[in-house]
Amino acid sequence: xxxxxxxxxxxxxxxSGAVVQAGLIHGNVNLRTVTDVPLPSxxxxxxxxxxxxxxxxxxxxxxSLLDEVELVTDKARLPVVTISTISGSxxxxxxxxxxxxxxxxxxxxxxxxxxINLRGYDAVPPLTPSEALDGFLRALDVPAxxxxxxxxxxxxxxRSLTTGRKMLILLDNAATAEQVRPLLPASPxxxxxxxxxxxxxxxxxRDGAIRAVLDVLSDHDATRLLKLTIGTDRVRREPEAVAxxxxxxxxxxxxLRIVADRACIDQDTPLADLARELTAEESRLDALxxxxxxxxxxxxxxxxSYRALNPDTARTFRLIGIHPGADIPxxxxxxxxxxxxxxxxxxxxxxxxxxxxxxxxxxxxRLHDLLKLYAAERANEDETPDAVHRARERxxxxxxQHTYAAYRAILPQGRPLPGVDAPAEEALDxxxxxxxxxxxxxxDAIQAALKWGHHQLGWQIALxxxxxxxxxxxxxxxxDSHLTGLExxxxxxxxxxxxxxxxxxxxxxxxxxxxxxxxxxxxxxxxAAQDVGDGWTTGFALRGCGLVDEDRGNYSEATRYAQEALxxxxxxxxxxxxxxxxxxxxxxxxxAGRLTDALAAYDEATNVFRHLNNRWxxxxxxxxxGQTLLRAHDHDQALHALAAATDLFRELGDRRxxxxxxxxxxxxxxxxxxxxxxxxxxxxxxxxLLELDDPLAADVKRxxxxxxxxxxxxxxxxxxx
Numbered sequence: 001x002x003x004x005x006x007x008x009x010x011x012x013x014x015x016s017g018a019v020v021q022a023g024l025i026h027g028n029v030n031l032r033t034v035t036d037v038p039l040p041s042x043x044x045x046x047x048x049x050x051x052x053x054x055x056x057x058x059x060x061x062x063x064s065l066l067d068e069v070e071l072v073t074d075k076a077r078l079p080v081v082t083i084s085t086i087s088g089s090x091x092x093x094x095x096x097x098x099x100x101x102x103x104x105x106x107x108x109x110x111x112x113x114x115x116i117n118l119r120g121y122d123a124v125p126p127l128t129p130s131e132a133l134d135g136f137l138r139a140l141d142v143p144a145x146x147x148x149x150x151x152x153x154x155x156x157x158x159r160s161l162t163t164g165r166k167m168l169i170l171l172d173n174a175a176t177a178e179q180v181r182p183l184l185p186a187s188p189x190x191x192x193x194x195x196x197x198x199x200x201x202x203x204x205x206r207d208g209a210i211r212a213v214l215d216v217l218s219d220h221d222a223t224r225l226l227k228l229t230i231g232t233d234r235v236r237r238e239p240e241a242v243a244x245x246x247x248x249x250x251x252x253x254x255x256l257r258i259v260a261d262r263a264c265i266d267q268d269t270p271l272a273d274l275a276r277e278l279t280a281e282e283s284r285l286d287a288l289x290x291x292x293x294x295x296x297x298x299x300x301x302x303x304x305s306y307r308a309l310n311p312d313t314a315r316t317f318r319l320i321g322i323h324p325g326a327d328i329p330x331x332x333x334x335x336x337x338x339x340x341x342x343x344x345x346x347x348x349x350x351x352x353x354x355x356x357x358x359x360x361x362x363x364x365x366r367l368h369d370l371l372k373l374y375a376a377e378r379a380n381e382d383e384t385p386d387a388v389h390r391a392r393e394r395x396x397x398x399x400x401q402h403t404y405a406a407y408r409a410i411l412p413q414g415r416p417l418p419g420v421d422a423p424a425e426e427a428l429d430x431x432x433x434x435x436x437x438x439x440x441x442x443x444d445a446i447q448a449a450l451k452w453g454h455h456q457l458g459w460q461i462a463l464x465x466x467x468x469x470x471x472x473x474x475x476x477x478x479x480d481s482h483l484t485g486l487e488x489x490x491x492x493x494x495x496x497x498x499x500x501x502x503x504x505x506x507x508x509x510x511x512x513x514x515x516x517x518x519x520x521x522x523x524x525x526x527x528a529a530q531d532v533g534d535g536w537t538t539g540f541a542l543r544g545c546g547l548v549d550e551d552r553g554n555y556s557e558a559t560r561y562a563q564e565a566l567x568x569x570x571x572x573x574x575x576x577x578x579x580x581x582x583x584x585x586x587x588x589x590x591x592a593g594r595l596t597d598a599l600a601a602y603d604e605a606t607n608v609f610r611h612l613n614n615r616w617x618x619x620x621x622x623x624x625x626g627q628t629l630l631r632a633h634d635h636d637q638a639l640h641a642l643a644a645a646t647d648l649f650r651e652l653g654d655r656r657x658x659x660x661x662x663x664x665x666x667x668x669x670x671x672x673x674x675x676x677x678x679x680x681x682x683x684x685x686x687x688x689l690l691e692l693d694d695p696l697a698a699d700v701k702r703x704x705x706x707x708x709x710x711x712x713x714x715x716x717x718x719x720x721x
Contacts, residue, residue, distance in 0.1 A: 048096075105168070111167045121369055149512065216250060320336060327365065409426045586602045
């Protein structure tokens, strides 16, 4: 600003995600943005256990921690987050205690409660801290495109969002302190409860966690539990039988509840008879017990309960133990068992009533980890190998069917999966919702397919899942699923699948900006595709190599690869590939300064995409055309092309590309000596890119800062032309 200019003050009112002073503006400013209705504060606690027996000492300890929000040192009072760990053996009631207490105090945390099963001791791999934080950030209303890709970025954003809030965080079934530490908020208004079979000593030493070790129930509390569930009078009539039942259940709440439910069903059977049955079962199983057997403490009760089930319910129980994920959707259980959904639900609800299964939501169930181990054990013992093989195949085909339907909804012009029937058409929102619910199960299913030897289904599910993982920016899931799918394809010796998976991996690494890894994957994909004469993958792998060279500024190689890709696509009549190769060729020509050739390539690409009615690709071509016309100093036509791109992207709901097009519109306005319009376009772009946490925001911010000097001063009487 020149010294002789009077300072200008602007008042801002209204609401916006970010506010940028983009130069000198006369008058006050009111901005209004159209935003989605924010999500309510998360309330994610599972239902509390009925008939919970208070662990009075532990409840009092947790209550006392509510007021522990300050750490007193010699020099200062430093606010800290309050952390409590509840450790103990399997089935001892750690989760029941944590959930029971959390429900008692949740109103003292007005900003919400977050619950997650970290799967530390489940049969499936534990959640990584990055995966857990992804779920936390989504629960806190962070759009997928704004979630950082790296663990440190996610943890930092999580701490920022919880600062100043009063929230209760329940981290269930943790494996290690390293798994938990990135999930700790920094706000002293938050409290974290962690359950684990491990003592997590590192959290006590480094993070000040208060430890509670949960033991089995005392004789008194175990008897109280049976009184609550069986009835006081019945328990008092047979004290010796009750004492024997408590002993046979190893004082574990999980086992006691199962026995109590059996007693409630057999109201006329004396408890002494139940105790004798359990004693006989214990003797039968003693010979089968081995050292370090997690089930040894409860196997007697589980076997006794299992033998009392009707045959169809028992079959349902052991077959759902095959499911590789942490929770089981109703329709997956139906597919595993070969039953209709209503029939499967009847058996599942029977198991819920017997405390052998937990309902976690509408049409979703979970087996306690000990019950899951026992169910899988019974499947191996009571089902033939062929029956287990067929159940696994039915389950994997169910996941493939739904994942492929989502793939077709997200990428209607995507390459069909070989050997897979075309799915019924599914609405995009429904497809995305299903994938979101089954996201972790999908990864577990692909891993299970590799383990079970269903290699074809493994790589097919991986490829079908790509569209969802890309759309929702689940980069790690995209890479991990494809690495497992790649193992499946190689076990099967399927070079066509191997080439396609490597191509998709290259796309994932290119999107993440890892050009070296992207180039390696594209090169290996190209080799595999050429080995089997797969023209589709060959063309896209060639184009991928060109994308890497274009980003590196090697325009001669980028041109060569784009031309090779174009010839390949034209030879196999792949129209979408042809259009994309023409667009890549135009970009390479532009980078090399061959602007006329670039515009000609864009014209051809536009004709292809119009024929396909692929409007998003049409918009992308217009964006590139506008940039090229700018370099050719045809500013009017450049602005026309960029405005067309902006309108199309806006109509299609692609906010990021709207911002990119607006930024280039700003360049066009500036070239036309229209500083006001340039500043407005760049400001619009910057607001959106900042909101999306896009790295390109820095470049747009720099360009806005450069809009200084005499020719950009609005008070100099120089109106836009």
